Amino acid sequence: MNDNDKKKKPAIVFTRYTPYMVSDLENFYNSKGEKLPIKPVMSLCRCGLSKNKPFCDGTHTAKGIDGEKQPDRTKDRVVNYKGKDIIIHDNRGVCSLDHSCVNLLPAVFRRHAKRWVLPDEASVGEIIGVIEKCPSGALSYTIGNRKCTELDRPPAIKVAKNGPLEITGGITIRDDMESKPESVEHYTLCRCGNSKNKPFCDGAHEKTKFVDDVN
Numbered sequence: 001m002n003d004n005d006k007k008k009k010p011a012i013v014f015t016r017y018t019p020y021m022v023s024d025l026e027n028f029y030n031s032k033g034e035k036l037p038i039k040p041v042m043s044l045c046r047c048g049l050s051k052n053k054p055f056c057d058g059t060h061t062a063k064g065i066d067g068e069k070q071p072d073r074t075k076d077r078v079v080n081y082k083g084k085d086i087i088i089h090d091n092r093g094v095c096s097l098d099h100s101c102v103n104l105l106p107a108v109f110r111r112h113a114k115r116w117v118l119p120d121e122a123s124v125g126e127i128i129g130v131i132e133k134c135p136s137g138a139l140s141y142t143i144g145n146r147k148c149t150e151l152d153r154p155p156a157i158k159v160a161k162n163g164p165l166e167i168t169g170g171i172t173i174r175d176d177m178e179s180k181p182e183s184v185e186h187y188t189l190c191r192c193g194n195s196k197n198k199p200f201c202d203g204a205h206e207k208t209k210f211v212d213d214v215n
């Protein structure tokens with residue numbers, strides 16, 4: 001067994017009523033890509049009210065955390081958009097409204113259009129490049145018989161600007177709802193407290209104008 005095998009894997013553990021308890025994380029960044037301080041076990045805010053974001057400062061104890069999914073949330077449903085050489089899969093229920101897709105490849109990912117994905121309007125390479133930037137795992141693709149949802153990156157958490165925690169590298173989550181991310185390798189966790197699809201971000205931070213000036 002080498003040193004890498006002996007290393008403990010990071011994990012995120014929580015219940016519907018508690019902040020995110022993160023253990024054994026080595027890579028923790030703010031939205032500018034700067035390293036944030038880490039402890040072997042640390043508690044991250046998920047109610048949006050901490051004055052020490054992204055860390056929990058106990059503010060949630062006054063109001064409580066409601067981690068239930070809401071019945072009127074956008075349903076977890078994967079829609080397939082079939083092109084000549086690629087099928088693009090999309091689950092609107094977990095989209096964190098990062099907007100990389102519509103900003104970087106507007107001919108394929110068409111903001112507000114009824115059929116919003118047109119998979120033949122760019123090269124396969126361009127489409128893959130953009131899908132790999134999708135932090136939530138809402139977008140994935142299939143080429144031939146191979147469905148590609150997972151990337152190979154080191155475990156890390158990035159705090160998105162006025163948005164969710166962006167998890168990469170397959171960090172395990174364990175909670176009391178047996179939550180399963182759309183992509184095991186990457187997903188986004190709500191930290192504004194307003195998602196209807198907790199623990200995952202559903203983009204509500206944008207509508208509710210969640211602000212974290214520091215990170």
Ligand code: FES
Nearest residue numbers: 190191192201204
């Ligand atoms: S951080 Fe995106 S919905 Fe809360």
